[in-house]
Amino acid sequence: MAVRYAHVAHNPGAVSEADWGVAHKKKIGMTDTTYDNSTELDPRIAARLKRDVKGLVAAVIQQYDTHEVLMVGYMNDEALRRTLTTGRVTFWSRSRQEYWRKGDTSGHVQYVKGVSLDCDGDALLVEVDQVGAACHTGKRSCFLEGGPLPVVEGHRPAEQQNGLS
């Protein structure tokens, strides 16, 4: 399965969207029926979240086939539950203090393809199919809008160039 997923990841046009979804769910060891998020976030998922003082976790939003990193938003338990169950990404807006379903006003909808939790539960990776721009400025990615900062580039020494990834 890992081999197939790698193939999918690098050749998104080679498989149907449905096949990608099946491969993804097998990869993460989870099916739609494993958890019950119908009325509240499943307690087994909620127990794994490490929320900040405002009850939020960061959500990195990535285009599922090209792997572009599009934006970062924040979710509380209910926003995550909606994201897991409705096919649409929902955030908690820290500025407006309300749920924010991406695309409702802009048309720039994010269709959910997969959601993963990181090792210590304080961040989510949400793979989506992004319609149009992810950034409110009209840029595809918020990181294109912000742009690069000056950086001193690092290089691995010779002894790390073989046999290590």
Ligand SMILES: [Zn+2]
């Ligand atoms: Zn932005």
